[in-house]
Amino acid sequence: MHLVLELRVMAAAHPQRSELPRPKPDRSRLLVAGLCILLSLGPLLWWLWLKPSGMAVELVSKTWRLDIEIEKLLEEGESSWCDEMPAEARNINRRLILDPSGARPDPAEHCRFTRPQWRTMRMSRAEGAAPAPPQWPEPKLNGLPADQLGAERAGKREAFYELLLQNDTEQVWTCRLPLAQWQAHRLGARYRVQVDRFGVANCASLPKPA
Template sequence: MSEQEIYYEMLWDCAQCNTKGLLGDSHRHCPTCGAAQDPTKRYFPKEGEEVEAKNHQFVGADWSCAYCSSPNSRAAAHCTNCGAGQDGTKPVALVVDTDAAPPEPVAAPAAKPPQRNLGWLRWAIAALALVVIGMVFLFTSTKDTTATVAQRSWAREIQIEQMGRVSDSAWCDSVPGDAYGISRSREQRSTRQVPDGQDCHTERVDKGDGTFVKRQECTTRYRDVPVYDDRCSYSVNRWRTVRSVKAGTQDSLVPMWPGVGNLNANFLGGSVGALGSERQGPRSERYELVLTNGKKTWTCNVPESVWSKYQDGATTDLKVRLTGGADCASLK
């Protein structure tokens, strides 16, 4: 112990004669009735009523006599009350300062485990399972019907893309390599935590020998500060869909792809990829059969290979779900 610590007296109440506020270090026995101090009855004094234990030498927590329970100094080889030896004894239990202002909670306490009766949840799960089973049954069970092809149609589309100037912005460390016309500005990108003073409170620590010391406990407070970075506004040339060409049943009974005509790069004489040049983009196609059994009508989107097998007026078996929808996959 290099630093000079200030020791204060713990207090205790005499259980024999009911004298209160006896000093833990100075009164090893009750000055009124002579009863030995009970170390389990020690407590911290009220704020502002602390009594300093002057010239106190801390030699360790007291040991509790195995025969009479009296507290004895670590330096004493024998019990001052009954003379029993120190060997095999335990140090007295330390008192926790419950009066001290509780420190700021460091972390939110863990969420309380739900203690509610979960019986209703079991019922809800059982009901949900029944509903799911019912839905699966409704959607998977089918019955056969005979249907006639009432209408067939197809549609095909080709997207036409054009190389165009697109404006965008990104953090300057992730700007595309082909960006141009770049302008920079400072913007907040994130936040950072910096120390912002301390929250301190005094804690009282039982030394176990009838005295306690005060200790300053501090936690660092933090504050968010914005972190700025370079934001880049730029232009890039990118393919974008600008129009599409379509063909459908109105053009031909047999499906065919629409003509794309002259794309810009061709008749302008520029190169594909130059600003304003065009190219063919993604294609899509759709084949539809309308079927009826006289009472109900179903529309089925099917692959072209299936669609081409069903001519107008053809009769076919069709599986219909209990919910009313047709199982279009049953068309082969």
């Protein structure tokens, strides 16, 4: 009788393994595994969907556009601390004020003034297409001395050289190139360029002319 009781006590103190709680899955390991799967599938998805494909095209037009900004000398109003005024300042109006930044601890002279400055007023443009060679425009200026208000001068220049590519279904793409490369391509030449799934051509995939 005592032996049976002792065995029951021992069984109560040591429950069977089947009654122990099961360990929970490691979420961090699952996350790492999921990321690995996504990374491995990424190149495959790019290959199937976003990979550029070769497109047969013909060079149907070569256009050029050359722009020259025309600037005019105007007198414009400005303001600054008097000790920072440009040398060409004139019509100066001075007043004493405190410096909001605190760089000048005492009231200092602040000036309003005018000075001549070159401002872009219009554009002179020349444009055309091969076989006509690119030629810069010859803008007509008013001929006033350069230091006289109202004088005009040629300013910044910009050049644009573009190829118009077309496939057999008459879909077109435009590629802008430096002058040397633009000149080397011949009208009527046929190429294979990369065009992605969204219809955008990769102009860098154009073959380099010999």
